[in-house]
Amino acid sequence: MSGSFSVFARELKLAWSGGGGAALPVGFFAASASMTPFAVGSETVALQTAGPGVMWIALALSSLLPMERLFQADLEDGTLDAYAGSGIGMEGIALAKTLAHWIATGIPLAVVAPVLWIMLQGPVEATGLVVLASLIGTLAFFFFGSIGAALAAGMRRGGLLIALVTLPLYVPTMIFGAAALAAAADGADWVGPLLLTVSAALFGVATSPFGAAMALRTAID
Amino acid sequence: MAGEGASSLVLEVENLAAARGLRVLFEGLSLKLSAGEALELRGANGSGKSTLLRILAGLTRPHAGIVRFSGGGEDAPRHYLGHLDAVKPSESAAEQAEFWARYFGRDTQAAAAAMKRVGLANRSSVPGRGLSAGQKRRLALTRLLIDPRPVWLLDEPTAALDTEGRALVSQLVADHRASGGMVIAAVHGDGFAGSRSLDLASLKTGAPKSGANA
Numbered sequence: 001m002s003g004s005f006s007v008f009a010r011e012l013k014l015a016w017s018g019g020g021g022a023a024l025p026v027g028f029f030a031a032s033a034s035m036t037p038f039a040v041g042s043e044t045v046a047l048q049t050a051g052p053g054v055m056w057i058a059l060a061l062s063s064l065l066p067m068e069r070l071f072q073a074d075l076e077d078g079t080l081d082a083y084a085g086s087g088i089g090m091e092g093i094a095l096a097k098t099l100a101h102w103i104a105t106g107i108p109l110a111v112v113a114p115v116l117w118i119m120l121q122g123p124v125e126a127t128g129l130v131v132l133a134s135l136i137g138t139l140a141f142f143f144f145g146s147i148g149a150a151l152a153a154g155m156r157r158g159g160l161l162i163a164l165v166t167l168p169l170y171v172p173t174m175i176f177g178a179a180a181l182a183a184a185a186d187g188a189d190w191v192g193p194l195l196l197t198v199s200a201a202l203f204g205v206a207t208s209p210f211g212a213a214m215a216l217r218t219a220i221d
Numbered sequence: 222m223a224g225e226g227a228s229s230l231v232l233e234v235e236n237l238a239a240a241r242g243l244r245v246l247f248e249g250l251s252l253k254l255s256a257g258e259a260l261e262l263r264g265a266n267g268s269g270k271s272t273l274l275r276i277l278a279g280l281t282r283p284h285a286g287i288v289r290f291s292g293g294g295e296d297a298p299r300h301y302l303g304h305l306d307a308v309k310p311s312e313s314a315a316e317q318a319e320f321w322a323r324y325f326g327r328d329t330q331a332a333a334a335a336m337k338r339v340g341l342a343n344r345s346s347v348p349g350r351g352l353s354a355g356q357k358r359r360l361a362l363t364r365l366l367i368d369p370r371p372v373w374l375l376d377e378p379t380a381a382l383d384t385e386g387r388a389l390v391s392q393l394v395a396d397h398r399a400s401g402g403m404v405i406a407a408v409h410g411d412g413f414a415g416s417r418s419l420d421l422a423s424l425k426t427g428a429p430k431s432g433a434n435a
Contacts, residue, residue, distance in 0.1 A: 006323035010312075019312055078305025082364065085278040085301025085374070086325070221281050 004092035007083070015104035021066060022108040022207060029062035029109055033116035044121045051120035052181035058116075059109060059134060059177075063141035066105050068159045070097060070149035080220055090213035097198045098146040098209070106138030114169050117181075126184040133194060136201045137177045143204035146170040148215065149217035173200040229292035230256040230371050232277075237286030239272045246272055249428040250286065256371070259394060259404040259416035268421040270407035274301065274374045277405060290372065298370040304377055306361040308349040314356075315345035318363045325368035330368060336364035339389065352379035365393065375406040387411070397417055 017023040036054045040046050074080045074097075083093050112132040113128040122130070148166035152158025180193035231253065238248035246269030254260055262270040265424040275281040275287060276300035290297035309317060318332035318341075336342050344352065352360065358381050365373060373394070379387045394404050394413050404413070412418065 002326040003324050009323075009408075010320050014309065014311065042228060051349070076305075078307040079309070081280060081301060081303045081305065082307040084280055085299065085303075086370075087298060088324075088367075172373070181255050197336075 003083075003086075003088040004096045005135040007093055011097050012104060013080065014100075015101060021101070022105040023208035024114055025062040025065045025105050026108050028065060028205060029058050030063070030112055030116060032058040034119055036120060042167065047121040048185055051117070051122050052178045052185060055113065055116060055134075056118060056137065056174045056178040057112070057132075058138055060141055060174055062166070063106065064139050064145060064163060064166060066101060067142075067145040067149040067162050068152065070101060070146060071153040071212075071219075072149075072158075075153045075216075075219055080216065084220055086216070090216050091209045094146060094150065094212035094216065095209040098142055098212070102139055102142040106142050107135065109138050110134035122181070123186055123187075126181070129184050129190060129194070133177050133180050133197060134196070136197050137173055140173040140197070140204045141170055142200035143201070143208040144173075147178055147208050147211040147215065150219065151214035169204075170174035173197060176200060227394055227408040230292050230297060230401070232292070232297075232372070232403060232405075233287075233289045235287045235289075237276070237288065237298050238274075238344070239269050239276060239281075240241045240284040240286045241272065241341035245284070245314050245384055248285070250421075250424050252419065254401055254405070254417075255404055256401045257398050259398055259413050261412040261418045262405065262421060263418055270421055271304065271376050273421065274376050274405065274407060275303075277372075280375050280406055297372050298368075299372040299374055300365050300368075300370050302361055302365065302376060302378060304380065306357040308352065308357045308360055310350035311346050313347055314352060314360055317349065317360060318345075318367065321364050322367050327367055331367045332363065335363035338393075340385075349433075353387055355383055358382055359386060359389075361383075362390070362393065363398075372404050373402060373404045373406075375404065375410065377407050379408070379411075421425050 033054060034048065037047060040050050062187055071080065074083075084090060110131050113130050116129045117153035119125060145162065145166045147169070148162035152161040155161060176193045178195060180190045182195060183190040194209065234250060236250045237250040237260050252274070257331065262273060264270055272281060276283045278299055294383070302329070311327050312320070315332070315336060315416045319329045322332040336345055339362050341356060341359050344356060349357070358378075362378070378390050382390065391413055394406070397404060404416070406413070
């Protein structure tokens with residue numbers, strides 16, 4: 001257990017110290033959502049209709065950005081060999097690394113989400129829900145993404161493979177998450193769709209470390 | 222240094238074969254190694270030294286055959302030092318040694334002692350990217366010292382090391398064996414005093430993997 005926890009602490013530190021790991025995804029997220037009014041027009045009704053969907057597409061794609069480097073650096077510099085060669089389970093390593101990267105990047109994404117929500121003319125009362133839903137959504141995106149990240153770790157320019165493998169896994173989370181925000185914007189009941197988003201995230205957290213570990217063991221074989 | 226129970230440690234390899242793609246690297250490898258023994262793996266580049274070490278480390282699956290560690294505790298804890306040093310560019314040398322200490326559940330005293338032993342005590346605040354190739358290798362060697370484990374699997378441990386560094390590795394290996402540890406190392410040139418030697422080139426058949434239409 002000390003192994004996984006120390007990897008978690010190290011990854012968190014590396015993510016913060018290594019030149020702002022969150023900057024690119026957060027910038028991408030902010031840019032794509034803030035450009036929406038230019039594309040769909042600035043009428044309130046149009047923005048309110050498109051808002052929840054745009055938020056979730058931007059959130060999903062931003063979460064995909066850091067995935068390429070999630071395991072690649074450790075594979076390239078021999079760290080993954082050192083982890084695996086010392087007999088500590090790859091599942092724990094995958095879980096620790098993914099969770100640390102979610103904290104370092106996913107939480108900042110959720111923090112800027114309300115600003116974009118307001119920019120897209122979303123109701124101010126729903127900002128708390130926007131943060132909560134974004135936290136849950138990015139958790140799901142990061143964990144499902146870790147499977148693609150592990151599969152593509154041994155490949156040069158594996159980003160396309162990550163997108164192909166991961167985006168279908170993102171779809172349920174995106175449907176439920178966008179439905180929750182749309183319901184909140186309409187003043188309807190958003191608890192049901194939010195709970196479904198939670199269940200998608202929990203499924204991702206529970207299963208993806210095993211899938212990622214399998215892919216990583218193949219990558220170092 | 223090698224922990225309790227190490228003195229009864231035995232490694233048995235039976236009829237081991239390794240393949241990369243369709244190419245058989247070696248086959249029919251059988252050997253037995255006891256606690257306190259060292260085995261040098263020799264052979265030309267590409268003869269399968271690294272692959273054998275990775276198989277013994279549990280990183281790569283053999284094409285055929287059995288690897289069995291017995292009598293060394295639960296699963297004979299191993300250290301695998303590959304030709305990559307697992308050094309992070311942004312972390313300082315001391316931080317990396319301390320990370321491994323925490324990873325292995327040891328206190329940071331062990332990291333400081335290991336840094337001193339490998340001659341990096343005055344480089345502790347230098348980030349990984351500022352270390353020379355030899356210093357990175359020395360930093361990798363600290364893992365062996367931070368957590369005493371009975372089996373050491375070393376892939377060209379003296380690569381990039383200076384004369385003094387090579388002497389250090391020989392001394393570490395001698396100390397490890399004296400305390401009942403086992404060392405298997407791929408080497409070129411000078412080996413370790415009193416160790417057995419295995420030439421993998423002698424096991425090479427050059428035949429394609431059975432069942433493959435190469």
